[in-house]
Amino acid sequence: MLFERYQEKVPAVKKITQAMIDRGIVSSQQEIVNDHIAFRTLGVPYLGIQSFEKIFLHHGYTKRDYYYFEGKKLNAYWYAPPTQAYPRIFMSELVVTELSDKAQYIIHQYTNHITADPVDALDLNNGQQIGEFFHQSLWQLPTRKDYTDLLEESEYAAWVIYNRYYLNHYTISVHALKEGYNKLAGFNQFVEGLGIKLNTSGGKIKISGDGLLSQSSTVAEMQEATFAGVETMRIAGSYVEFAERGVLPQFAHLPVEQLQTEHRRDGFETNNADKIFESTYTGQTRS
Template identity: 65%
Template sequence: MIAFNNDTSKTTPLDTVLGGLMRRYSERVPDVQRIVDAMIDEKIIASPIEIENDHIAFRTMGVPNLGIASFEKIFSHYGYVKRDEYNFTGKKLTAYWYAPPEPHYPRIFVSELRVHELSDEAQEIIHRYTDTVTSDPVDVLDLNDGNAVDAFLHQPLWTTPTLTDYQALLAESEYAAWVIYNRYYLNHFTISVHNLKLGYNTIEEFVAFLEKHGLRLNSAGGVIKVSPDGDLRQASTVAQMIDAEFAGGDVFRIAGSYVEFAERRVLPQFRDLPANQIGRGQRREGFEAGNADKIFESTFTTQTNR
């Protein structure tokens, strides 16, 4: 299920954290409600609680006291297990995915900018902000207090950047510019299309549904991104633009967050099983660097300016 439903029966810290993330994210990304409303109108679902959240994603800076080494402590505490590493050479990123403690929770995908590979100018800009974080902020968090963790994930870790600094980073690394302003905001959540009703449960069918309803989709590498084995098929919207206020009062429209869609096909050895015996364990697992590389561009100006 997705976490912005009205189910208040769950009280674990992880449920509180996921609920807070999805609530703020859905408020910031109007496409979320637009898609859910269209799904209800077409009777694909009766309620948002029927949507499976395949994964959520975060972006981080690879600097002392922050980055993946810090961020992963939060979800490791809740039972998430670190899995495969991915390298994005052109974008200077490293990423990992984390398997959830129970199958009804979303997978987590965390990426990190290799700041040391940027130009001296870009490094200087980033460190001017992030060097004010002199110890790992997660180490002083009570991870058993879901509300405290939720608040942490939505609070500024460094001062608001100037528009000049943002634009300088944007010219070299659009990922760096996104993180310097948005910080740990949820980058996207992902609808599992393979668990939807017939007629909508393939990525091609769901993309057709989205396009019919006027959603703007990321076209980098093609609207549908397909893994080499053909079993992981993904698409995403173009990031919603937000009016961002920078230090000094400058206001500039920048990329916020977006929505992703994933179809995980049944693995060959399980394709003869009846539908009621197919779960996550029988479908294509993990991620694909080639797909993810293009999905990152949902926030890039090549997409938002189309």
């Protein structure tokens, strides 16, 4: 349910997938290995990571490393899947208490009516119910003024106040593709050849300190948003990420056909993720 809505609202998903099928890189969307999906949340009572993670922990995900993004005022964790059939989860949360009084006031106007954790009311064994929850409006639609006021201080806050738990991005595992497309530099050229713009914050390819995790992403596509009071404005939606995970040094001797997920660099990198966040920021969408 998440992916269907996401690909309908992010045209780059179908454009990239169709081009990959046309080139014989994959035969269908299902053949693409999804490295991870990402969600954004607000750190307010009864919401945020402590609430949202319950869904994934219930289904066998394991909470892993913690990350802090000082400039963006964000906490984040990643979650390892129960089996390789599922993507990793990257979950971030705005530290609302670190914002200005004005920004905190705006956010609490929308969330103060929530007096119990909404996830606790779900049947976590009911996939349909969980899917509907991801698309549920936990607070009322913001006004255009509240959105733009938040945008001035925290573009992350503005994105979440409008989009809520909408899927922020999914990630193509480039290293899992066929020869000729399994390196990020080459895959980026392929994507740009489709007329799709890439996030240039920190360079088109963001590389971890150990050199084993390379990430790129498209720039979020602008969508016509309707706010409370029927005002409209074009705002950033979601985007697509691409990741190349290098082989760990101790497994460098293995033939390519023997390489499995556990032989490659796992987890995430703060500096990389910090720049990937900016795929929805005006510095990228307006450049």
